[in-house]
Amino acid sequence: MPLDCTNPLGDSRTALGPVLYRCRQCGALISRHDWLLPMGGDHEHVVFNPAGMIFRVWCFADAQNLRLMGVPSAEFTWFKGYLWQIALCAQCGTHLGWRYDGDTLPPRFYGLIHDRLVT
Numbered sequence: 602m603p604l605d606c607t608n609p610l611g612d613s614r615t616a617l618g619p620v621l622y623r624c625r626q627c628g629a630l631i632s633r634h635d636w637l638l639p640m641g642g643d644h645e646h647v648v649f650n651p652a653g654m655i656f657r658v659w660c661f662a663d664a665q666n667l668r669l670m671g672v673p674s675a676e677f678t679w680f681k682g683y684l685w686q687i688a689l690c691a692q693c694g695t696h697l698g699w700r701y702d703g704d705t706l707p708p709r710f711y712g713l714i715h716d717r718l719v720t
């Protein structure tokens with residue numbers, strides 16, 4: 602009889618599924634770990650706005666359940682060549698980050714505030 606070579610960890614690995622990111626406030630599904638996008642070599646950027654607030658921003662190639670506010674702006678952009686728009690949770694209105702549109706690749710991505718998401 603041949604030995605059984607089945608990997609005993611095989612099933613548990615696939616059962617884990619993708620890591621999902623949700624709005625910390627209301628639990629709406631916003632993005633997922635495999636959508637993380639390294640902008641300038643890293644998906645994480647620590648930035649501050651003109652009011653001196655510091656944000657730990659994670660870049661994602663895509664996101665969902667967001668409501669955009671205002672018109673795209675180039676003012677004080679953290680990502681050269683990109684316009685930003687404020688992105689709120691579509692369900693509870695919490696400010697979760699920004700959507701970025703540019704004329705280089707990638708043409709669009711999302712910068713989301715890490716502390717306002719939960720897995």
Ligand SMILES: [Zn+2]
Nearest residue numbers: 624627690693
């Ligand atoms: Zn929410």
